[in-house]
Amino acid sequence: MSVDAKPSFAFLVLAYNHQEYIVEHLESIKYLVQAYSLGIDVDLIVNDDGSKDQTRSLVDAWLELNSQLFRHAIKIYNPQNLGTCASVNNMLSNMVADRCKLTAGDDVYSFENIFELTQHDTDVAMVSGRALYLFGNDLGMDHTANHLATATQVIYQNDPLLHRFKHLSYTNAPNLLYATECLMHPNVRAYLQRFDVVEDWPLQIAIAQQFPNYKYQLIDRVLVYYRRTMGSTYIVANQRFMQDKIRVYKDLICTELSWLERVRIKNRLFCFEKGSKFINKFLNIDFHIFCFALIMNVFDIFSKKSVDGSILEHRIHLATIKNKALDFHVNYENLAN
DSSP: OTTOOOEEEEEEEEEESTTTTTHHHHHHHHHHHHHHHHTTTEEEEEEOOOOOOOOOHHHHHHHHHHHHGOOEEEEESSSSOOOOOHHHHHHTOOOOOSEEEEEEEEEEOOOOOOHTTOOTTTTTTEEEEEEEEEEEEEEEEHHHHHHHHHHHHHHHHSOOHHHHHHHHHOOOGGGGEEEEEHHTOHHHHHHHHHOOOOOOOHHHHHHHHHHHEOOOOOEEEEEEEEEEOOOHHHHHHHHHHHHHHHHHHHHHHHHHOHHHHHHHHHHHHHHHHHTTHHHHHHHHHHHHHHHHHHTTTHHHHHHHHOOSHHHHHHHHHHHHHHHHHHHHHHHHHHHHH
16 A cells, blocks of 8 residues: 555445345444545445345445445345355455455444454464344344453463364454454465355364464444344254355364364364364363353453443433434335336
């Protein structure tokens, strides 16, 4: 980047049958661009993976009104369902921005300044925000998930990056920011190409292997309101999801040099394949090691706060975004009729 060039940022949007939510997602991006992007070139890249509903027509109509917000507004419409991983690589192939954020089209961005939060230290591979969850139309806190995020950070903060991802840990992928140099590394992208619908864990494993001395940073800011629906990948593509996860486990086993580490990963794979909650807890070596580490660090874990500010502020922001999306839908339907 030349001295006079503006910093740049890309919103990468994965869409699949998101007609109920995609406008809320785009309106939350619009809010961030209008509020914080002064002096920044902002790009939008939307990859729709063969939606069978009105997702694409809604994206088209929204961009007709809002394309001026972006330096580049790129639509990639897969002719058929290619899978999440191919879609991510499609977007990365079209990305020219310095920094980026990858999200699904059914989530909603919070009011936090995403452009500022991506300006992290150069030795940080990933920055994770805290999670607030969309339960239907309501926004709430999952205290267990946030305590697990804190526990993971405390337990693994002095370990190599890979250790956190090959063993039991908690990561909320929608609130994760990847450093662009890590995400764009050719070996990271080549590894991602081997998978189908699970993009987050392969990305994390590949980045940790390519950048072993880089860090993972947990911040007490909410980047994204995370929504799980009946259209979530782990539900609609369950068999594909299972196959991807098994492939990651097998790769970790093949590349692991320590026999003790191999035993732990093989044990995790065994428990995962059984698909039993009982086995996944009581016969899972990593589960017991994690619980022991949690107990040893219980004071540090439960003394830390999880979310800066009030959930009420986030609920007000969400209501604003929903109202703007509703206005768009009304106008869209009036034009259609």
